[in-house]
Amino acid sequence: MAHTSQFCTFYLDKLLFGVELKTVQEVIRSLEVTQVPLAPQVVCGLINLRGQIVTAVDLRRRLELEPRAAGVPAMNVVVRSDDGAVSLLVDEIGDVVEVEEATFERPPETLRGTVRTMITGVHKLNNRLMLVLDTEKACQMTDTVAAGQ
Amino acid sequence: MSETDIVKDFLVESNENLDRLDRDLVGLEKNPEDKEALAGVFRTIHTIKGTCGFLGFNKLEKVAHVGENLLTRLRDGQLTLNPEITTALLGMVDAVRQMLKEIDATGQDGEADYPELRETLTRLQTTTAGNAGVPPSSSAAPVSAKPLTGPESSAAPVAKETPPAPVAAAAPAAVEPAPAPRSKGDPAQRKPARGKIGGLLVERGVVQAADIARALEAQEHGDRRRLGEILVALGLVKMDDVLAAQQILEAKLRDTAPETIRVGVNLLDKLMTLVGELVLARNQLLQISNTVEDTGLQAVSQRMNLIATELQEEVMKTRMQPIGNIWAQFPRTVRDVALGCGKEVEIEMVGKETELDKTIIEAIKDPLTHLVRNSVDHGIELPEVRVNAGKARVGRLTLRAFHEGGQVNIEISDDGAGLNGERIRKKAIERGVVTAEQGARMSEREILNLIFLPGFSTAEKVTNVSGRGVGMDVVKTNVEKIGGLVDLQSTPGRGTTVRVKIPLTLAIIPALVVTCAGERYAIPQVNLLELVRLEAEEARTAIEMVHGVPVYRLRGRLLPLVYLSRELKLANHGHPAGRIDDAVNIVVLQADDRQFGLVVDEINDTEEIVVKPLRKQLKTVKTFAGSSIMGDGKVALILDVLGLAQRASVVSETRERTVAERAADAAETAGEKQTFLLFTGLGDSRMAIPLSTLARLEEFPISQVEMSGKEWVTQYRGQILPLVRLAVVLEERRHRLRALQAPPAPDSGPLQVLVMNHEGRSFGLVVERILDIVEARADVKSKATRAAVLYSAVIGDKVTELLDIPAILQIAGVNATHSELATKAAGVAN
Numbered sequence: 001m002a003h004t005s006q007f008c009t010f011y012l013d014k015l016l017f018g019v020e021l022k023t024v025q026e027v028i029r030s031l032e033v034t035q036v037p038l039a040p041q042v043v044c045g046l047i048n049l050r051g052q053i054v055t056a057v058d059l060r061r062r063l064e065l066e067p068r069a070a071g072v073p074a075m076n077v078v079v080r081s082d083d084g085a086v087s088l089l090v091d092e093i094g095d096v097v098e099v100e101e102a103t104f105e106r107p108p109e110t111l112r113g114t115v116r117t118m119i120t121g122v123h124k125l126n127n128r129l130m131l132v133l134d135t136e137k138a139c140q141m142t143d144t145v146a147a148g149q
Numbered sequence: 150m151s152e153t154d155i156v157k158d159f160l161v162e163s164n165e166n167l168d169r170l171d172r173d174l175v176g177l178e179k180n181p182e183d184k185e186a187l188a189g190v191f192r193t194i195h196t197i198k199g200t201c202g203f204l205g206f207n208k209l210e211k212v213a214h215v216g217e218n219l220l221t222r223l224r225d226g227q228l229t230l231n232p233e234i235t236t237a238l239l240g241m242v243d244a245v246r247q248m249l250k251e252i253d254a255t256g257q258d259g260e261a262d263y264p265e266l267r268e269t270l271t272r273l274q275t276t277t278a279g280n281a282g283v284p285p286s287s288s289a290a291p292v293s294a295k296p297l298t299g300p301e302s303s304a305a306p307v308a309k310e311t312p313p314a315p316v317a318a319a320a321p322a323a324v325e326p327a328p329a330p331r332s333k334g335d336p337a338q339r340k341p342a343r344g345k346i347g348g349l350l351v352e353r354g355v356v357q358a359a360d361i362a363r364a365l366e367a368q369e370h371g372d373r374r375r376l377g378e379i380l381v382a383l384g385l386v387k388m389d390d391v392l393a394a395q396q397i398l399e400a401k402l403r404d405t406a407p408e409t410i411r412v413g414v415n416l417l418d419k420l421m422t423l424v425g426e427l428v429l430a431r432n433q434l435l436q437i438s439n440t441v442e443d444t445g446l447q448a449v450s451q452r453m454n455l456i457a458t459e460l461q462e463e464v465m466k467t468r469m470q471p472i473g474n475i476w477a478q479f480p481r482t483v484r485d486v487a488l489g490c491g492k493e494v495e496i497e498m499v500g501k502e503t504e505l506d507k508t509i510i511e512a513i514k515d516p517l518t519h520l521v522r523n524s525v526d527h528g529i530e531l532p533e534v535r536v537n538a539g540k541a542r543v544g545r546l547t548l549r550a551f552h553e554g555g556q557v558n559i560e561i562s563d564d565g566a567g568l569n570g571e572r573i574r575k576k577a578i579e580r581g582v583v584t585a586e587q588g589a590r591m592s593e594r595e596i597l598n599l600i601f602l603p604g605f606s607t608a609e610k611v612t613n614v615s616g617r618g619v620g621m622d623v624v625k626t627n628v629e630k631i632g633g634l635v636d637l638q639s640t641p642g643r644g645t646t647v648r649v650k651i652p653l654t655l656a657i658i659p660a661l662v663v664t665c666a667g668e669r670y671a672i673p674q675v676n677l678l679e680l681v682r683l684e685a686e687e688a689r690t691a692i693e694m695v696h697g698v699p700v701y702r703l704r705g706r707l708l709p710l711v712y713l714s715r716e717l718k719l720a721n722h723g724h725p726a727g728r729i730d731d732a733v734n735i736v737v738l739q740a741d742d743r744q745f746g747l748v749v750d751e752i753n754d755t756e757e758i759v760v761k762p763l764r765k766q767l768k769t770v771k772t773f774a775g776s777s778i779m780g781d782g783k784v785a786l787i788l789d790v791l792g793l794a795q796r797a798s799v800v801s802e803t804r805e806r807t808v809a810e811r812a813a814d815a816a817e818t819a820g821e822k823q824t825f826l827l828f829t830g831l832g833d834s835r836m837a838i839p840l841s842t843l844a845r846l847e848e849f850p851i852s853q854v855e856m857s858g859k860e861w862v863t864q865y866r867g868q869i870l871p872l873v874r875l876a877v878v879l880e881e882r883r884h885r886l887r888a889l890q891a892p893p894a895p896d897s898g899p900l901q902v903l904v905m906n907h908e909g910r911s912f913g914l915v916v917e918r919i920l921d922i923v924e925a926r927a928d929v930k931s932k933a934t935r936a937a938v939l940y941s942a943v944i945g946d947k948v949t950e951l952l953d954i955p956a957i958l959q960i961a962g963v964n965a966t967h968s969e970l971a972t973k974a975a976g977v978a979n
Contacts, residue, residue: 034784035668037717038770046776046784051426053761053776053784083765141766 003101007123009094009130010077013065016094018123018130023079027093030073040141044089047076054078056087062138063115079135086139097130099123104132159200160253161411166193167249170242171481174235178484179495181230190238191220197245206258209248215270216241222274236488237269239481347376349398355390356380414507417467424457424464425657425759431457432756432780461657465506472550472559473501475514479521483546486525493532493543494525500550505557509651512631513559516624520561520647521546523621528565528645538642540564556675557653562646568639570596577602597637601625629791632675660758660787662779663736664751666719669785671758671777672736676790678744680752681735688733693948695941696834700931700948701735701746707931707941707948708737710746711797717772740794747793756780760787772796825944825951826903827920830875835949837942838903840922842954845904847913851897863913865904872902873961874915875952878937907954914957921945936960 007018008027033045033056044056056076060068068074074089103124107116118137123130170193173186180186198213216238222228244263251259347361364379377391431454438450480496487494505513529535529544536542549560570593577599578588588596601621628635633651652658652675660671661680681703683691692699692710699710713719735746758777767773771792779785824840853863854872861872902913925944937960939953 032783034776034786036767036770036773036786037719038772039767040769043766046786048778048782048784051429051778053778055764055766057766086764086766139766141769 004098005101006096006098007130007132008077008096010075010090011092011094012059012063012090015065016125016128016130017059017090017133018097018099019077019079019088019133019135021096023135025078025080025085028076028078031076031087042141047087049078049085049087052085054085054087056089057139059088059090059138063118064113079139081136081139083139086135088135088138097125099125099130156204156252156256159204160249163197163200163249164246166197167242167246168477169193171239172477174238174242175480175484177230178232178235184224187220187224187230191217191224194220194241201258206248206252208262209245209252209258212241212244212248212263212267215267216245219270219274228274232488234273237266237273240266241270349394350377350380350386350390355394356386360385412467417464417507420464421468424461427457428461428657428757428759429778433782436780465657466504468507469504470507470510471501472503472505472510472557473498475510475517476501476548479518479548482518482521483525486522487529487544490526491531492525492529494529495543495545497545497547498549499547503550503552503557504653505651506653509557509631509653512627513633513649513651516627516649517559517561519624520649521548524561524563524565524645524647528563528567530566534566552653557651559649559651560646561649562644564644567641567643567645568597568600568637569641573597573599594638597639600637601635632673657757657759659755660777661736661755662753662758662785663713663734663749664753665713665717665749668719669753669779669783670713670749671756671785671787672738672747672790673774673787674755676738676740678737678739681737681746682752683733683735685732688731692733695931695948695950696935696938698931700941702943703737703744703746705943707943708735708744708746709799709931710735710748711793711799712748714750716793716797738790738794740791740799743794743799745794745797745799758785758787824922824924825949826922827944827949828901828903828916829918829920830879830916830952835920835944835947836875836916836938836952837944837949838905838952838954842905842907843903844906844911846919847902847904849900849902849913851894851900854900861915863902865913868911870904870911870913872900872913872915873957875937875957876915876917878957878960879935905954907958910958912958 006021008021008024009016009018011017028049031047031049033047035045036043039045042058042061044058047054047056058068058074060066068089068091072091074091075093076087077090077093078085078087104121105124106121107119111119118134120132120134123132170190173190177183177186177190194213194217198210198217201207201209201213219228219234219238223230223234228234244261244266247261248258251257347356347365350356351358351361360380360383361376364376364383364385367379368376377386377395380386381388381391434450435454438447441447476498479498483494483496486492524546525544529546530538530540532542535544545564547560547562549558549562551558574588574591574596577583577596578585582599582602583591591599601624625635628649628651631651633649636648636650637645638648639645659674661674661677662669662671664670681701683701692701694700695707699712700707701710702708734749734752736749736752737744737746756779758779760775761777762775763770763773772789773786773792774789775787776784777787825837826840826843826846827835827837830836847865849863855862855864857869857871861874862869863872864870900915901917901919902915903919904911904913923945931941937953937957938950941948941950943949
């Protein structure tokens with residue numbers, strides 16, 4: 001058991017994602033979101049997290065997945081970023097998993113586009129793959145995303 | 150306390166003292182007789198010298214030492230302060246400051262030991278020492294002489310005491326040293342001591358009240374000795390009693406002096422954040438208590454409300470600083486700049502005690518410094534120029550600060566040459582900032598405010614302080630960044646005043662909360678002018694359209710309306726933008742120098758909101774200035790009024806768009822009435838042209854209209870007159886071409902034609918119906934909404950569009966010149 005690290009996992013469109021546990025501040029059920037008109041589409045709005053105003057990013061949109069079906073409540077994974085806390089909206093929360101470095105592999109070359117910049121690699125779990133998400137990148141609004149409003 | 154703590158304290162204290170030194174020295178230069186200020190300067194340097202000797206900063210000590218020597222001579226009256234000495238002393242202050250910086254950074258007082266500076270300081274104290282040797286003895290004489298000759302009424306007893314007089318003269322010298330270190334220094338401390346010591350002595354029964362009165366009288370007659378000394382000299386009390394009384398007094402004074410402690414700014418910021426949270430919680434509590442029928446809860450929440458409000462105010466106060474803190478450096482700045490360019494400038498400061506939030510103080514420091522430098526460098530003229538212009542030799546720079554309507558106003562005025570509007574206009578045209586035509590039309594005030602545009606400098610020669618064209622625009626942006634405004638007024642030959650208006654604080658602001666499409670938005674109160682509510686019936690008629698653009702007449706002026714739901718692309722719940730059949734709420738806002746009406750669904754209330762900045766994900770959205778948590782815990786966005794105005798094109802980023810308005814403004818400032826020809830061009834829209842552009846009014850039967858190629862023409866006074874149909878020009882582009890080429894319908898009625906000349910060509914403008922000729926001032930305008938129109942104005946109580954003749958000709962493609970006819974037609978018109 002050399003290097004192990006813990007990941008908080010969640011599901012997005014049936015894919016399993018993981019973010020490093022230490023970057024996660026908390027996980028909460030859906031909160032009331034205030035829409036921000038004219039904002040980039042990936043920004044869902046603002047939420048009041050106990051007096052702290054946190055930007056909610058729709059991860060499905062950010063990762064260019066199918067939009068979430070209407071009426072399905074999202075979960076908030078609140079992560080710490082350079083610029084304060086950001087809430088990532090996901091479909092469902094998974095377990096906390098502990099993985100070894102040995103199971104890690106870089107993303108396949110065939111994974112291209114903006115998604116590649118956000119997925120640093122894959123951990124090969126026993127029965128499925130866990131995609132490692134770079135939260136810092138995911139919270140960043142690149143020009144193309146911002147322009148795509 | 151460890152040594153590093155001592156050093157830290159020493160640094161903080163010394164830096165504060167040095168700032169005061171700058172001020173005191175410049176003050177002293179003007180008023181060298183001010184002994185108290187001199188004593189203050191001396192004490193500061195003395196303290197620094199003493200402390201750094203103790204802490205082992207030898208180089209710093211050396212510099213302070215020579216400075217102190219020079220100051221000793223000044224204090225003792227052996228030297229008088231002159232500009233040379235002041236410069237040297239200021240140089241010493243800079244050197245000390247530099248070394249303190251070194252100490253802060255490295256813990257050592259640096260390599261440099263400033264031999265030149267020390268030499269200058271030493272030289273200055275010796276060169277003039279020779280001729281200053283006499284004054285001390287001569288100045289001592291009158292002091293001791295006066296009390297003896299002065300009091301006529303009490304001459305007898307004093308005369309009896311004459312023998313002790315020489316003793317008395319010697320006694321103070323002996324007495325002096327003991328109380329000196331403590332009380333001599335601070336004049337503020339000395340004064341009350343002097344006033345009360347008599348009372349205390351009487352109280353202690355060592356002296357009679359009458360004796361005190363006698364001694365006081367002697368003081369009034371010019372005896373400069375202290376009361377105790379006089380009493381001792383008169384042999385009424387013993388020296389020990391006086392000293393004891395003095396010690397008691399000083400102890401009392403120490404007790405009553407207000408206590409202060411140093412608190413880190415971080416701690417205050419943290420407190421501020423917490424209070425912000427508390428205010429939010431308070432708002433939520435109030436909202437809940439209003440819905441619950443519970444008197445107990447309501448009473449508690451009311452009290453909580455009061456306490457929170459008060460707490461908020463007090464915490465805000467801890468962060469408030471008098472503006473004098475940043476002004477303190479200005480006398481020095483002014484002196485240095487003035488000296489550098491050979492000018493003489495006096496600075497006056499009014500309202501130093503005006504308080505501002507720390508963050509704002511920091512934010513306006515640089516802009517203000519720039520404005521002050523600018524005034525001295527460019528505003529105030531050289532002394533000779535001033536004398537020639539019949540002004541005082543010494544220029545005057547006045548800084549004024551005062552509170553007004555929840556904002557702070559800061560004015561920087563000089564009595565210099567003022568701004569030359571013509572020169573700015575020329576420069577602006579030269580630099581291509583405005584076209585020659587625009588420049589000619591702009592009002593004086595607009596011209597002056599051009600200097601706030603980037604890359605604009607009118608300085609004839611670039612100096613090292615200002616005039617590089619990177620000044621005023623930065624000033625403006627920095628002030629606007631904190632929600633402030635800059636305005637400039639100038640009278641040639643009389644001076645310039647720059648007025649800066651800034652909010653008191655940024656953290657908690659009063660705001661108007663409105664609802665649009667089910668979401669709440671906060672509008673900062675500073676941008677708010679007024680609220681207008683139009684009932685459904687009223688709204689139908691009061692909101693007029695200028696080619697699809699809604700406007701409202703607010704006290705006779707056209708106010709462009711902006712629908713918030715439309716600008717924010719909100720889903721139109723029940724309030725479709727544009728469908729004007731419900732009550733309309735208009736929030737009249739000020740953005741830059743423009744006003745506009747923001748139409749919202751509902752106006753809720755004003756509230757104190759805590760501003761939270763938007764995170765980087767939303768930085769691109771310019772319409773919002775921040776967010777805040779409302780009473781019910783939901784997040785609301787704070788509108789950025791300027792950003793919104795820009796989005797809605799109320800405020801243009803390019804200057805092009807406002808040209809027409811400016812033209813109109815120029816007409817307005819001239820205050821001239823113009824005669825207009827009113828007519829309808831298409832449907833019922835009223836249009837006008839100035840009568841001066843018209844040659845004749847004609848009516849042509851349709852049968853006289855012929856086709857020349859694709860152009861409508863008619864024979865008119867032996868010439869061919871092209872006809873331009875206004876209805877076609879105003880037609881949308883795609884229909885226009887076909888309409889242009891269509892031959893006249895044989896069954897239509899006679900044509901109403903305005904025969905006009907424009908730059909040597911004549912043409913007939915075919916309109917629908919000629920209405921009237923009126924004399925009016927086109928004083929209400931809004932910008933043009935279509936190509937052929939210059940601007941809209943209210944003429945004869947109705948919105949009327951003024952036509953842009955060159956644009957019409959261009960659209961119609963009329964280019965044939967008929968110069969002969971033009972002159973003829975003009976002749977007929979005359």
